Amino acid sequence: MDIKKSNRKRHLDTLLTATTWTFAVLTLTALMFIVGHILINGVPHLTPSLFEMRWTTENVSMMPSILSTAMMVVITLCLVVPLGMFTSIYLVEYAKKGSRYVKVIRQATEILAGIPSIVYGLFGSLFFVNFMGLGLSLIAGALTLSIMVLPLVIRTTEEALKSVSDGFREGAFALGSGKLRVVFRIVLPSAVPGILAGVILATGRIVGETAALIFTAGTAPNIPQNLYGSVRTLAVHMWSLSGEAFHTNEAYATAVVLLLIVLIINTVAAAIAKALNSGRIK
Amino acid sequence: MVGGNTMNKIRKIREFVMAKVFMVCALISVLALTVIFLFLLVNGLPAIREIGLFNFLFGRIWTPVSHPPSFGILPMILGSVYITLGAIIVGVPIGIFTAIFLAYICPKKLYAMLKPAVNLLAGIPSVIYGFFGMVVVVPLVGRISVLLTGGGTGASIFAASLLLGIMILPTVINISESAIRAAPNSYYEGALALGSSPMRSIFFVIVPAAKSGILASIILGIGRAIGETMAVLMVAGNQARMPISVFRGARTLTANVAMEMGYAEVGSLHSNALIATGIVLFVFIFAINVLFTIVTRKHKGA
Amino acid sequence: MNMTELKDKVDLWGTDNNSKTRTSERVAVDISYRAHDYNLAVRDCNLYYSDFQALKNVNMDIAQQEVTAFIGPSGCGKSTFLRIFNRMNDLIEGCRISGDIHIGGQDIYAKDTDVSLLRKNVGMVFQKPNPFPMSIYDNIAYAPRTFGIKKRGELDVIVERSLKQAGLWEETKDRLKKSALGLSGGQQQRLCIARALAAEPKVLLMDEPTSALDPISTGIIEDLISELKAQYTIIIVTHNMQQATRVSDKTAFFLLGEVVEYNKTIEIFSKPKDKRTENYITGRFG
Numbered sequence: 001m002d003i004k005k006s007n008r009k010r011h012l013d014t015l016l017t018a019t020t021w022t023f024a025v026l027t028l029t030a031l032m033f034i035v036g037h038i039l040i041n042g043v044p045h046l047t048p049s050l051f052e053m054r055w056t057t058e059n060v061s062m063m064p065s066i067l068s069t070a071m072m073v074v075i076t077l078c079l080v081v082p083l084g085m086f087t088s089i090y091l092v093e094y095a096k097k098g099s100r101y102v103k104v105i106r107q108a109t110e111i112l113a114g115i116p117s118i119v120y121g122l123f124g125s126l127f128f129v130n131f132m133g134l135g136l137s138l139i140a141g142a143l144t145l146s147i148m149v150l151p152l153v154i155r156t157t158e159e160a161l162k163s164v165s166d167g168f169r170e171g172a173f174a175l176g177s178g179k180l181r182v183v184f185r186i187v188l189p190s191a192v193p194g195i196l197a198g199v200i201l202a203t204g205r206i207v208g209e210t211a212a213l214i215f216t217a218g219t220a221p222n223i224p225q226n227l228y229g230s231v232r233t234l235a236v237h238m239w240s241l242s243g244e245a246f247h248t249n250e251a252y253a254t255a256v257v258l259l260l261i262v263l264i265i266n267t268v269a270a271a272i273a274k275a276l277n278s279g280r281i282k
Numbered sequence: 283m284v285g286g287n288t289m290n291k292i293r294k295i296r297e298f299v300m301a302k303v304f305m306v307c308a309l310i311s312v313l314a315l316t317v318i319f320l321f322l323l324v325n326g327l328p329a330i331r332e333i334g335l336f337n338f339l340f341g342r343i344w345t346p347v348s349h350p351p352s353f354g355i356l357p358m359i360l361g362s363v364y365i366t367l368g369a370i371i372v373g374v375p376i377g378i379f380t381a382i383f384l385a386y387i388c389p390k391k392l393y394a395m396l397k398p399a400v401n402l403l404a405g406i407p408s409v410i411y412g413f414f415g416m417v418v419v420v421p422l423v424g425r426i427s428v429l430l431t432g433g434g435t436g437a438s439i440f441a442a443s444l445l446l447g448i449m450i451l452p453t454v455i456n457i458s459e460s461a462i463r464a465a466p467n468s469y470y471e472g473a474l475a476l477g478s479s480p481m482r483s484i485f486f487v488i489v490p491a492a493k494s495g496i497l498a499s500i501i502l503g504i505g506r507a508i509g510e511t512m513a514v515l516m517v518a519g520n521q522a523r524m525p526i527s528v529f530r531g532a533r534t535l536t537a538n539v540a541m542e543m544g545y546a547e548v549g550s551l552h553s554n555a556l557i558a559t560g561i562v563l564f565v566f567i568f569a570i571n572v573l574f575t576i577v578t579r580k581h582k583g584a
Numbered sequence: 585m586n587m588t589e590l591k592d593k594v595d596l597w598g599t600d601n602n603s604k605t606r607t608s609e610r611v612a613v614d615i616s617y618r619a620h621d622y623n624l625a626v627r628d629c630n631l632y633y634s635d636f637q638a639l640k641n642v643n644m645d646i647a648q649q650e651v652t653a654f655i656g657p658s659g660c661g662k663s664t665f666l667r668i669f670n671r672m673n674d675l676i677e678g679c680r681i682s683g684d685i686h687i688g689g690q691d692i693y694a695k696d697t698d699v700s701l702l703r704k705n706v707g708m709v710f711q712k713p714n715p716f717p718m719s720i721y722d723n724i725a726y727a728p729r730t731f732g733i734k735k736r737g738e739l740d741v742i743v744e745r746s747l748k749q750a751g752l753w754e755e756t757k758d759r760l761k762k763s764a765l766g767l768s769g770g771q772q773q774r775l776c777i778a779r780a781l782a783a784e785p786k787v788l789l790m791d792e793p794t795s796a797l798d799p800i801s802t803g804i805i806e807d808l809i810s811e812l813k814a815q816y817t818i819i820i821v822t823h824n825m826q827q828a829t830r831v832s833d834k835t836a837f838f839l840l841g842e843v844v845e846y847n848k849t850i851e852i853f854s855k856p857k858d859k860r861t862e863n864y865i866t867g868r869f870g
Binding site: 009012013016017019020021022023024026027028030031032034035037038041082083086087089090091093094095101104105108109110111112114115116117118119121122123125126127130131147150151154178179180204207208209210211214215235236238239242248251252255258259262263265266267270 | 293296297300301303304305307308309310311312314315317318321322325375376377379380382383384387388395396398399400401402403404405406407408409410411412413414416417418448451455479481482484485505508509510511512516536539540543544548556557560563564567568570571
C-alpha cells in the first residue's frame with residue numbers, strides 16, 4: 001500500500017496554507033499599522049492648547065468639537081432611541097407574524113441601512129436645513145443622524161427583545177397582566193443590556209460620522225448658543241484640519257482622540273454583547 | 283377586583299392607544315424612506331429632464347459653472363465603478379482568506395486577537411481612514427506612480443482602491459466567516475474521510491458550500507465601497523474628468539456631491555444636478571440591495 | 585352591603601345577562617363561594633392550531649377543591665387543554681376554540697370577558713420555573729400591583745402570606761430584596777407558585793410543575809399541592825404517573841386530542857376501562 005503523499009498534492013496544501021496565513025496576517029497588520037501610525041505620530045502632539053475651551057485659528061482646539069459631539073450624541077439619541085425602541089416593540093410584541101406591515105417596515109429599514117451617509121447629508125440639507133428652515137444647525141444634524149442610525153437601533157433592540165425568554169411573557173400574562181405591563185415591566189427591563197449595546201453602537205456611528213453632518217450641522221468651530229446654532233463635531237473637525245496644510249501635527253493629535261473615543265465605545269458595546277452571549281447578563 | 287370595571291376601561295383605552303403609538307412609530311421608518319425618496323425625486327428629476335437623461339448619464343464633461351454649463355456624470359459613474367472594482371480586487375481575496383483562516387485554521391489564542399482586530403477595523407471612522415490615506419497611502423502611491431509612469435501625485439484610483447479595500451475587509455470577513463461556519467461540519471468530515479487533506483477539504487468542499495454567503499459578503503462590500511464618501515474624497519484626487527489611469531485621480535458620485543454641495547446655490551440647476559447624482563447613487567445602492575436579497579434568498583432555499 | 589355591590593362582586597367577568605332570579609341565586613352562592621362556585625365545566629370543546637385539530641370534542645366536569653391530573657403522551661393535547669381555562673391559548677396565533685367552557689357558571693369565552701381578571705382568578709405554574717428577573721419581593725408583589733394594590737403595608741402582608749403558603753418564607757425572609765434568579769430550581773418553582781397565589785386565585789393550573797426539578801424538590805412541591813388543595817381547585821398536567829397517583833383525586837387520560845378516560849385516580853390506575861389507558865399506564869407507549 002502506498003500511503004505517501006504525492007508531491008503535487010503536498011505543494012497545493014502548502015500553497016493554500018501559506019496564502020491563508022499571509023492574508024490573515026495582512027489583515028492584522030493593516031489594523032496595527034493604521035492605529036499604530038496615528039498613535040505614534042499623534043500622542044506626542046497632544047498639547048494642552050488643543051484642549052482649550054475656545055477654538056482660535058492658532059490653537060485649533062478640539063475641545064469645543066468634543067463638547068459639540070457630546071451634544072450631538074445626546075440629542076440624536078433622545079430622538080432615535082424612543083422611536084427605535086417603540087418600532088421594535090411593535091415588530092416583536094405586537095405585529096402578527098408575517099403581516100404585511102412588518103414586511104414593509106423591515107424592507108424600509110433595510111434600505112435605510114444601506115443608504116450612503118452622503119445621501120443622508122444631501123437629504124438633510126434639502127429637507128431639514130432648507131425646507132424646514134432649520135439652517136445649518138445642531139438640530140438639523142441630529143435629525144438627519146437619527147434617521148441614519150434608526151435602522152441600527154431598531155435591529156439591535158429587536159434582537160434584544162427577541163432574546164427575552166418567552167417564559168417571562170407567559171408568566172406575566174398568566175398573572176393577568178395586560179400587554180403594556182408585560183412589555184414595560186418584564187420584557188424591556190430584561191432587554192436592557194442588549195438595547196444598551198445597540199445604543200452604544202449608535203453612539204459610535206454618530207461620533208464617527210462626517211459626510212452626513214457637513215451639510216446639515218455645518219462646520220462652526222465653537223460651541224453653539226442653542227439648538228439652531230451650527231456645530232462641528234470632532235469627526236468634522238478632523239476633516240477640516242486635515243485639509244489645512246499647516247496643522248498636520250494637530251490633525252494627528254485630533255485623530256488620536258477621535259480614534260480612541262470611537263474604539264472605546266465600540267469595545268464597550270462588544271463587551272456587553274459578548275457578556276450577553278455567554279449568558280452572564282440575563 | 284371589585285368594581286374593576288372603570289379601571290378596566292381605562293386600562294383598555296391605554297392598551298389600545300399605546301398599541302397605536304407603537305404602530306405609528308414603526309411606520310415612521312417607512313415614512314422617512316418615502317420622504318427621502320420623494321425629496322430626491324422632486325428636486326432631481328426636473329434637472330435630469332432639463333439636462334436630458336442620456337446627456338446626464340453618458341455626458342463626459344462636468345463643468346457646472348461654465349457658460350454654458352455641462353452636466354455629464356459619466357466620469358463620476360466610471361470613477362465610482364473603477365474605485366469599487368479596485369477595492370474588491372484588493373479586499374475580497376484578503377477578506378475571504380482571512381475568513382477561512384478565522385473559521386477553520388486560526389489557533390484559539392490568535393482568534394481572540396484577530397477577531398476583535400477585525401471588529402476594530404469596522405469601527406474606525408472613515409475620516410480617520412481618509413486621513414491615514416492622505417498622510418501614508420497617497421505619498422506611497424505617488425512614489426510608485428512616479429517610478430512607473432513618470433508622474434502623478436498619488437491621489438488616485440489606485441490609492442482610493444487600496445484604502446477602500448482595507449475598509450471593506452470587516453464586512454467581507456465577518457459575513458464570509460459566518461457563512462463558512464454555517465456550512466455543515468459533516469461536509470468537512472466527509473471530505474476528510476474520503477482521503478482529502480484538511481486544506482483541500484476546506485477549499486474544495488466547505489468554501490463552495492458557503493458560496494452564496496460569501497457572495498453576499500462581497501455584495502455588501504460593494505455597497506460599502508460605492509457609498510463611501512470621506513475616505514475617497516481625501517485620497518482620490520477628485521478631478522471631474524474621464525479616468526485615464528489607475529495612477530491618476532478620479533471623482534466618485536459620492537465625492538461629486540460632497541465637493542460641490544457646499545457652494546451650489548440652492549434651487550439652481552447645479553444643485554439639482556447634484557441631487558440627481560444622489561438619485562443615481564440611490565439606484566446603485568438599490569440594485570445592490572436587490573442583488574443581495576436574491577443571493578441570500580437562494581441561500582435560504584438551498 | 586347592598587345588592588348592587590354584591591352583584592359587582594359576584595359578576596367577576598361581567599357576564600351577567602340572565603334573569604334576576606339567577607342573579608339573586610348567584611349572590612347567595614357568592615357568600616360561600618368556596619363551597620360551591622368554582623366548578624369547571626367543558627362542553628364539546630374543539631381546538632385548532634390553524635389546520636391541526638389539537639382537541640376533539642372534549643367534555644369534562646372538574647369539581648373544586650379536588651386535584652385533577654391530566655396524563656398522556658407528549659402532544660396529546662393535555663397542556664393545550666389546561667391552557668383553555670386561563671385563555672393562554674389566546675396568545676397563539678391561528679388558534680381557534682369552539683364549545684362552552686364555564687367556570688363557576690360563567691362562560692369564560694364570552695365576548696365581554698376581562699381576560700386579565702380571568703387570569704387573576706385562574707393562576708398558572710409553568711413547566712420551567714420562570715421567576716421574573718427582579719427581586720423575590722417584586723416577583724410576589726407583581727400580580728397585586730397589577731391589580732392596583734400599591735401600599736407597602738398591604739403588599740408586605742400579601743408577600744409574607746403567599747411565601748408562607750408556598751412553604752418558602754423561612755428560606756427567603758432574609759433575602760426578599762435579592763434577585764429571584766439566585767434561588768435554586770426547586771425554590772424558584774415554589775416562588776412561582778407563591779407568585780400565582782399572591783393574585784388570590786380560585787383555580788390553580790400546573791403544567792408539569794416538577795418535570796424540571798430534582799426528586800427532593802419534587803417531593804416538597806407534591807406535599808405543597810396536597811396542602812393547597814383545601815383552598816384551591818388544582819389541575820396538574822404530568823408525565824409522571826406516580827405523581828398522578830400521589831397527588832390527584834381524579835385523572836384524565838388524553839390521547840391524540842381526545843379524553844380517553846376520566847375517572848377517580850384509584851380507578852384509572854387499578855382498573856382502567858379502556859385498553860389504551862391500560863397500555864399507557866403500564867408503559868406500553870408514550
